[in-house]
Amino acid sequence: MSKTRKLVYFSLFVTLATALGFLETLLSNPLPLPGVKLGLANIVTLLVLYLYGLKEGLVVSLFRVLFVSLLGGTFLAVGFWLSFSGAVLSTLVMAGLIKYVSALSIIGVSMAGAVSHNVGQLLAASFLIQTPYIFYYLPFLLLAGIPTGLVTGYLARLLLRYFQGKDFLIINEK
Amino acid sequence: MTKTDQKLLLGLLIIGLLALAGHRFYFQSQTQSNQVIIKAKGEVVQTLTLRAGEPLQRLTIEGKKGQAIVETKGLKVRMLEAPCPDQICVQQGWIDSPRQTIICVPNEIVIYIDAEASLDGITG
Numbered sequence: 465m466s467k468t469r470k471l472v473y474f475s476l477f478v479t480l481a482t483a484l485g486f487l488e489t490l491l492s493n494p495l496p497l498p499g500v501k502l503g504l505a506n507i508v509t510l511l512v513l514y515l516y517g518l519k520e521g522l523v524v525s526l527f528r529v530l531f532v533s534l535l536g537g538t539f540l541a542v543g544f545w546l547s548f549s550g551a552v553l554s555t556l557v558m559a560g561l562i563k564y565v566s567a568l569s570i571i572g573v574s575m576a577g578a579v580s581h582n583v584g585q586l587l588a589a590s591f592l593i594q595t596p597y598i599f600y601y602l603p604f605l606l607l608a609g610i611p612t613g614l615v616t617g618y619l620a621r622l623l624l625r626y627f628q629g630k631d632f633l634i635i636n637e638k
Numbered sequence: 639m640t641k642t643d644q645k646l647l648l649g650l651l652i653i654g655l656l657a658l659a660g661h662r663f664y665f666q667s668q669t670q671s672n673q674v675i676i677k678a679k680g681e682v683v684q685t686l687t688l689r690a691g692e693p694l695q696r697l698t699i700e701g702k703k704g705q706a707i708v709e710t711k712g713l714k715v716r717m718l719e720a721p722c723p724d725q726i727c728v729q730q731g732w733i734d735s736p737r738q739t740i741i742c743v744p745n746e747i748v749i750y751i752d753a754e755a756s757l758d759g760i761t762g
Contacts, residue, residue, distance in 0.1 A: 496729030
């Protein structure tokens with residue numbers, strides 16, 4: 465696969481993830497809790513992880529966080545670091561599960577990703593936001609990740625089936 | 639969903655519910671007075687002691703994005719108005735027990751009830 469072709473595909477994935485991520489900042493939150501959202505952009509991260517791998521997934525999710533923060537004007541603000549930590553942790557957890565726990569389907573991986581995203585955000589918040597009781601939010605964030613992960617997991621499964629039939633997308637020619 | 643997916647779902651659900659049970663125990667208690675601490679951009683800007691029957695009062699707090707209005711009544715405190723886009727802090731409503739916390743991430747305002755300085759119903 466040529467470098468140009470790879471660049472084009474990754475630009476498309478980053479754009480798609482950014483559009484979904486930004487769309488979500490415009491929607492009102494389903495629950496009045498910081499950090500709880502559907503996580504539509506995670507669909508793209510999941511697809512990239514399944515189609516390519518960890519490195520590619522990390523690149524796409526980090527660029528997405530960067531671009532969404534630039535669009536929303538939150539670059540380098542507290543909210544940016546929360547999203548950044550959530551994205552890194554969830555991408556690592558999902559990639560690890562895909563590699564080592566093959567008995568999990570994309571739905572289980574998505575669920576674990578959603579929960580670890582919320583936990584990652586809270587861990588970052590415990591450093592960045594000076595309050596002794598940050599874990600007040602923990603149970604809600606844990607529980608909220610389950611349904612949101614299920615929904616995005618089902619959506620990602622539908623798309624993955626479609627993409628896997630298209631061999632033009634395969635970049636790693638091993 | 640595979641069997642393993644279902645096990646993961648169940649496991650996460652149990653952990654979440656256990657955390658919720660612990661949460662009820664840790665974050666809900668009766669008090670005679672609540673020490674409310676308000677931080678903006680990482681600094682403590684207001685410390686208030688609330689007692690039962692306290693009249694309604696409103697405070698203007700300068701956050702990163704602009705002015706927020708914090709309201710207190712009796713032992714309770716809430717974010718009444720905030721300039722943030724998501725309004726999560728406003729929707730959260732009243733808090734009234736030690737350790738409960740309202741965080742406005744975009745405006746960098748934190749409101750919490752300090753457990754050490756609040757008098758609980760038994761010792762108070």
